[in-house]
Amino acid sequence: xxxxxxWVSSYAPRISRISPSEIRERMKLVGDRAMIQLxxxxxxxxxxxxxxxxxxxxxxFGDREQAAASMQYGPxxxxxxxxxxxxxxxxxxxxxxxxxxxxxxxGSQQAFDFLGKLFIAAGDxxxxxxxxxxxxxxxxxxxxxxxxMLPDDSGAWESLDKARAKFCxxxxxxxxxxxxxxxxxxxxxxxxxxRRSGMxxxxxxxxxxxxxxxxxxxxVLALDIGASGDIERGxxxxxxxxxxxxxxxxxxxxxxxxxxxxxxxxxxxQASDLASSTFNQMLALHVASTYLLSPMxxxxxxxxxxxxxxxxxxxxxxxDSVTWTEPAGGLYVWLQLPPSMDGAExxxxxxxxxxxxxxxxxxxxxxxPDRATARLSFSLATPxxxxxxxxxxxxxxxxxxxxx
Amino acid sequence: xxxxxxWVSSYAPRISRISPSEIRERMKLVGDRAMIQLxxxxxxxxxxxxxxxxxxxxxxFGDREQAAASMQYGPxxxxxxxxxxxxxxxxxxxxxxxxxxxxxxxGSQQAFDFLGKLFIAAGDxxxxxxxxxxxxxxxxxxxxxxxxMLPDDSGAWESLDKARAKFCxxxxxxxxxxxxxxxxxxxxxxxxxxRRSGMxxxxxxxxxxxxxxxxxxxxVLALDIGASGDIERGxxxxxxxxxxxxxxxxxxxxxxxxxxxxxxxxxxxQASDLASSTFNQMLALHVASTYLLSPMxxxxxxxxxxxxxxxxxxxxxxxDSVTWTEPAGGLYVWLQLPPSMDGAExxxxxxxxxxxxxxxxxxxxxxxPDRATARLSFSLATPxxxxxxxxxxxxxxxxxxxxx
Numbered sequence: 123x124x125x126x127x128x129w130v131s132s133y134a135p136r137i138s139r140i141s142p143s144e145i146r147e148r149m150k151l152v153g154d155r156a157m158i159q160l161x162x163x164x165x166x167x168x169x170x171x172x173x174x175x176x177x178x179x180x181x182x183f184g185d186r187e188q189a190a191a192s193m194q195y196g197p198x199x200x201x202x203x204x205x206x207x208x209x210x211x212x213x214x215x216x217x218x219x220x221x222x223x224x225x226x227x228x229g230s231q232q233a234f235d236f237l238g239k240l241f242i243a244a245g246d247x248x249x250x251x252x253x254x255x256x257x258x259x260x261x262x263x264x265x266x267x268x269x270x271m272l273p274d275d276s277g278a279w280e281s282l283d284k285a286r287a288k289f290c291x292x293x294x295x296x297x298x299x300x301x302x303x304x305x306x307x308x309x310x311x312x313x314x315x316x317r318r319s320g321m322x323x324x325x326x327x328x329x330x331x332x333x334x335x336x337x338x339x340x341x342v343l344a345l346d347i348g349a350s351g352d353i354e355r356g357x358x359x360x361x362x363x364x365x366x367x368x369x370x371x372x373x374x375x376x377x378x379x380x381x382x383x384x385x386x387x388x389x390x391x392q393a394s395d396l397a398s399s400t401f402n403q404m405l406a407l408h409v410a411s412t413y414l415l416s417p418m419x420x421x422x423x424x425x426x427x428x429x430x431x432x433x434x435x436x437x438x439x440x441x442d443s444v445t446w447t448e449p450a451g452g453l454y455v456w457l458q459l460p461p462s463m464d465g466a467e468x469x470x471x472x473x474x475x476x477x478x479x480x481x482x483x484x485x486x487x488x489x490x491p492d493r494a495t496a497r498l499s500f501s502l503a504t505p506x507x508x509x510x511x512x513x514x515x516x517x518x519x520x521x522x523x524x525x526x
Numbered sequence: 527x528x529x530x531x532x533w534v535s536s537y538a539p540r541i542s543r544i545s546p547s548e549i550r551e552r553m554k555l556v557g558d559r560a561m562i563q564l565x566x567x568x569x570x571x572x573x574x575x576x577x578x579x580x581x582x583x584x585x586x587f588g589d590r591e592q593a594a595a596s597m598q599y600g601p602x603x604x605x606x607x608x609x610x611x612x613x614x615x616x617x618x619x620x621x622x623x624x625x626x627x628x629x630x631x632x633g634s635q636q637a638f639d640f641l642g643k644l645f646i647a648a649g650d651x652x653x654x655x656x657x658x659x660x661x662x663x664x665x666x667x668x669x670x671x672x673x674x675m676l677p678d679d680s681g682a683w684e685s686l687d688k689a690r691a692k693f694c695x696x697x698x699x700x701x702x703x704x705x706x707x708x709x710x711x712x713x714x715x716x717x718x719x720x721r722r723s724g725m726x727x728x729x730x731x732x733x734x735x736x737x738x739x740x741x742x743x744x745x746v747l748a749l750d751i752g753a754s755g756d757i758e759r760g761x762x763x764x765x766x767x768x769x770x771x772x773x774x775x776x777x778x779x780x781x782x783x784x785x786x787x788x789x790x791x792x793x794x795x796q797a798s799d800l801a802s803s804t805f806n807q808m809l810a811l812h813v814a815s816t817y818l819l820s821p822m823x824x825x826x827x828x829x830x831x832x833x834x835x836x837x838x839x840x841x842x843x844x845x846d847s848v849t850w851t852e853p854a855g856g857l858y859v860w861l862q863l864p865p866s867m868d869g870a871e872x873x874x875x876x877x878x879x880x881x882x883x884x885x886x887x888x889x890x891x892x893x894x895p896d897r898a899t900a901r902l903s904f905s906l907a908t909p910x911x912x913x914x915x916x917x918x919x920x921x922x923x924x925x926x927x928x929x930x
Contacts, residue, residue: 125724126693126761130644130787167594175597176587183580190571193579193773228632228777232799239668240534260797264643289530320529357530369597371804373632383534393664394798395636400775402803 161479178408200226234261253486296452431505435512565883582812604630638665657890700856835909839916
């Protein structure tokens with residue numbers, strides 16, 4: 123007979139992605155000082171603006187009206203003054219919009235879940251860059267889509283016109299896991315594809331501020347508004363977050379989209395968790411308005427040094443049969459291993475035998491995983507640790523491709 | 527042709543419930559001092575422990591390790607020390623469980639959404655007390671269940687054995703919107719019904735601490751564990767929150783259930799928003815451990831006075847054709863109006879002509895609304911305001927039942 127236990131057991135959202143217990147294990151490793159952390163992409167504690175957060179918190183509690191507002195239920199679409207600030211912030215990025223085009227979510231992850239809920243009926247086609255951010259795939263997985271690959275080579279995009287995908291998920295700036303950046307030409311081509319095939323573009327801009335070299339490229343959203351003349355006539359849903367620039371623990375992200383889409387997402391937000399914490403939104407506003415518009419020099423200096431240390435070490439130590447991306451921003455380098463190598467075994471042996479934590483590449487593929495891949499992160503380890511860690515990884519590659 | 531706009535427009539989760547813009551309008555009214563607030567059930571700002579929250583925040587930022595932990599990603603199941611504290615707290619309520627039985631959610635609302643996602647396929651039957659908390663109905667609505675009524679008269683429950691409902695949603699202590707409390711006998715009967723019909727019981731315990739008179743009644747969860755001997759063999763999923771006892775803006779609630787159910791809900795949490803804010807969970811732990819185990823005398827004194835003022839005013843002013851509940855806890859009184867009256871018109875005229883905000887009862891019914899109903903809340907208005915407001919409502923009832 124049907125019963126609670128059967129229903130619970132039979133609920134198995136595709137759990138091929140990293141499980142909570144795996145993440146818990148990795149979080150424990152973060153506390154292990156003997157381990158070299160090239161795995162998780164956590165922001166380095168040294169770059170979190172604790173002092174500004176402390177001041178913001180004291181300022182809120184020190185003002186009777188702000189304290190009362192901070193601890194009360196807020197509107198589902200988000201705290202008004204933060205949304206007004208984001209209108210100005212988006213304008214500074216070349217995006218003209220109003221508060222009707224902006225809602226607050228509990229991190230970008232929540233936006234992907236809501237977009238999955240709104241757009242995907244089981245069996246619908248969605249397009250994603252491959253490899254892609256695991257969290258977005260996990261959010262979409264719950265709604266059981268069919269995945270289609272958006273290859274990095276835009277020459278292959280013409281064949282996708284007839285795909286009838288509901289949306290294309292892309293993270294054009296220094297994406298997780300590859301660290302690569304989509305050219306302005308390819309952003310235009312993606313918009314043209316979206317127009318021809320009638321789909322939405324979900325633009326995950328979470329690493330947009332973490333550029334270390336070269337000039338900023340306009341967002342897909344900005345280019346779309348440039349072409350259509352008005353965000354209301356556009357077909358891009360832009361997501362961003364304070365997780366990488368202030369702290370992931372605030373759980374404050376935002377969505378910028380045509381107002382009708384924002385209204386539907388707000389209904390979903392209301393049914394899902396009513397609203398994000400007003401207090402956290404006020405903290406984000408206090409800190410962002412003094413911090414995020416400044417060049418964030420310290421954070422960028424730290425990550426640039428680490429990125430350089432990683433690329434130098436890869437050049438110095440890795441055998442010719444390994445190639446890698448050279449990111450101009452973000453937190454990740456993507457390794458292409460010799461075809462005979464299995465990334466999962468590589469990650470396991472690196473951890474067990476060499477005390478280096480990395481992530482196997484296969485979880486980042488929604489379909490047809492390339493197993494000879496791995497993701498390295500340079501966010502948490504010092505330049506010296508990165509040098510040692512990469513040297514050990516290179517030694518392991520040599521062992522694995524020519525076993526004794 | 528299919529297109530983004532068509533998909534967005536066609537997404538219409540049942541929006542007969544209160545919409546975000548209605549809530550926004552009501553929130554504005556909260557700032558209007560000429561308006562008597564008997565509508566929204568917001569915690570009164572005077573009972574929020576700002577000073578404890580300020581101290582907790584300062585303590586976290588004042589300790590290097592705590593500050594670092596507070597601003598980092600945390601595990602999807604929640605912050606470990608808070609879950610450990612909740613094991614002890616639940617033990618104080620007669621519930622033996624371990625951290626494997628507890629997860630943190632962003633308010634009870636998120637638990638209802640996750641339970642809907644896990645249990646409801648479109649067309650499945652779920653049982654709810656009627657009338658019920660709008661937020662829970664809204665969360666379930668997204669998954670398109672068929673609703674069955676659990677009447678307050680337990681004599682009628684035998685006929686529900688064959689209902690094949692997936693779960694029964696109940697809020698046994700001073701529920702929103704009626705303020706009524708389920709007797710211990712009925713709690714046992716509900717468990718027996720759940721066992722016979724093979725369904726889960728979702729116990730929403732959010733008002734459990736807000737008892738003003740009489741002795742505490744064991745939770746349905748505690749009774750279930752008493753009968754089965756072990757939470758792992760139970761069939762109750764208990765939800766609670768710090769929203770009513772500390773602040774709704776923390777967005778910290780918790781679920782207590784058999785570990786297999788907690789594991790599935792944790793996977794859903796991970797895909798939905800990764801984790802709740804570690805900082806907010808640390809704040810909740812700091813404040814709860816110094817505050818929640820104490821009798822919360824000030825908060826209870828405030829609400830008891832207001833409840834008494836409302837019941838006194840109803841007895842003094844209302845015509846005999848109106849009846850109401852007499853809650854021993856919670857924040858609400860439920861009015862049964864003369865059958866000829868429409869609660870929506872009553873609420874509209876109360877607001878427009880008498881500057882009293884109340885809520886029409888019909889939104890609280892998933893099916894077959896009783897239109898001659900209204901909900902009054904005594905959480906926000908002072909005893910004097912409550913007296914004036916109820917007198918005006920009584921005058922309006924008289925106008926509506928015998929128009930000049």
